[in-house]
Amino acid sequence: MKSYTHFTLSERNCLQQFLSEGKGVREIGRLMGRSASSISREIKRNCKDKKRYNAWWATSLYIYRRKKCVRKHVIRPDTKLYIYILECFKRFWSPEIIAHKCKQQGFIVCCASIYRALKENRLQGLSRKTALRRHGKKYIGNRKKCNTIHPVHTIYDRPEIVETKSRIGDFEGDTVYGGIGKGCAVTFVDRKSKLLVGSIAISRERNTIRKAISRAFELMEVPMPIETITLDNGSEFADFLNIEKDLGTTIYFADLHSPWQRGLNENTNDLLRFFYPKGTDFLSVSEKEFQKVIHLINSRPRKCLGYLSPLEFLSKKCCT
Template sequence: MFEIRQDRSPQGRKKLHAERKAYLDLVAQGVGTAEACRIVGINPRTGHRWRHGRASQAGRKTERQPPARPTPSSGRFLTPDERITIADLLRERRSLRSIAAEMGRSPSTISREVRRNAHPASGAYRPHAAQARADARRPRPKTGKMGANPELRALVQDMLDRKHSPEQISRRLRRDHPDRPELHVTHETIYQALYVQGRGELRRELARALRTGRTVRKPRRTGGQRQPRFTHPMVMISDRPAEVEDRAVPGHWEGDLIIGGDQKSAIATLVERTTRYVLLVHLGRSRTAEHVADALIAAMNTLPAHLKRSLTWDQGSEMGLHHRFSMAADMPVYFCDPHSPWQRGSNENTNGLLRQYFPKGSDLAVHTPDELAAVAAELNGRPRKTLGWDTPAERLAKLLAEAS
């Protein structure tokens, strides 16, 4: 313990190294400036100068000079010295924004620090207690949101079982439970609960938990396009009305085939551009132009007239009788440019989703029309981001109600 010196004459800065170190250690432990000066035995002005790098301005109305910025140990976490500086500036009734500017930190960082680590009862910000709270909060791993909330976990797992994607689940939960933030979860949290080692709140076989069944994320591959083999003139997509492009008017469809193993079976897929509503047409083991035309005519004749405006297809040989289809269904057919699958983007996306139900290389003829209808119903019951998290079935029902 230092004693107050009897000789109060100036001794110079170099002769007070021990006192300076003791004073700064006491301040770091949370001791106030005046008390630390009394214990060490120095003038309060000296302690103020050691702490802030300048002489005390008590009783003088002069503009305050900014103290030396503490050096952060990392750009992410506040250091003990920074928390002491925050406490000092708060006692001077400085705004959070000016504190942030003086320390070279973001205002949101200072605001979050004071909100999280102030005393829960009094609201006072004490730097060493704040440091202890931050240290206690930091250890990893922690229990994830899924693991801590059984209701949320059950809802997410149920939607995964219905083959909803994590993003669809996230958005639908926010929409269905707007006043229950404990049931709000990001899609990345769902992926973390499935993938990250040590959590596993939703850990199951990935092929059952996610629609893709993939263990890693990877971009889709685009398939080759068939060459045109038509005798009747085609109407190209460049001649398609502008109302089709902006999806404002319902009744415009995109179509294609998904092919089974050994090219021996097929299913026709139809997607309405405005609602993303899906129809699956059973073709069995025949995909001749005549068989495809008859099947598409039968499917389209189940729709009301205002939902039969046009059909966009690629240049596959199965549409060789497109003129016959157009006359029977009263729908013009527009053809995409070669090697341009993005011109039927909704249908291409749907065909990718359908591969979960109908894997490549499998025999598609074994699926009955009723089974295809069940798969289409499941796809039409999924909330879609592009529809504001409505489902295609909800959008189509709204159109039908408005028409009636």
């Protein structure tokens, strides 16, 4: 069966011509390949007056009705859904997370509707640039050909249990740089629970990084054993043997220029970059303020955890 299509201007011109020649509705339908009911409905809806049919007038009426025939926005101001979405964005959640949480609250909305509302500036005080952490970001590679780290253990030496993510305590780590000479942050993420651990470092000097790593794990929100740590090959981790002794763990190094081998840590650092974009002066960021941001990220629901936050996931695991 042929699918239904709207009348075009050329079809309306033909219809006007046939009507002026005195042809009947059924005959016009056969000539135009349309059903008689479609011809009759077109004439009744779009006559300039009850007697005359004009193709241009009919097309104008059609366009006018089409513009009025628009679905009402699901996300409208002064509704409970609108207020709830704004509250979720204040927690820096993504549209996908917000859409899932809305369903749990009894609201019917998809993440595409939330993205559309942002694009059309229908959420007060929010835009794609301010609410979406990846909007407009460009990646500029900086590939060094030398490796300043001479690891004892590589990623290929890790126990199989690390790959399966079946236990807590296996961390991926890296540094988040600020501006030149403006300090950095060290971050570690548990592969199973996605719990973020971190601290501020005033420089990338090896001893400073070592102290910052020890402080980061001392400030960990949920105490857990440190089974393994997987790092990249940055020169700031050159004192890894002493770091192993400090934490009582084993450090493994990923391949050179292979961030996907620590994908969880890279993704979590991207979350952190929402609060501390490139060029941030970490020297002016207090440890207390930094830990508040870490708590905010650890309270963020994750799709891979069934939309539980890392803190909720660990609390449920401890209770079972």
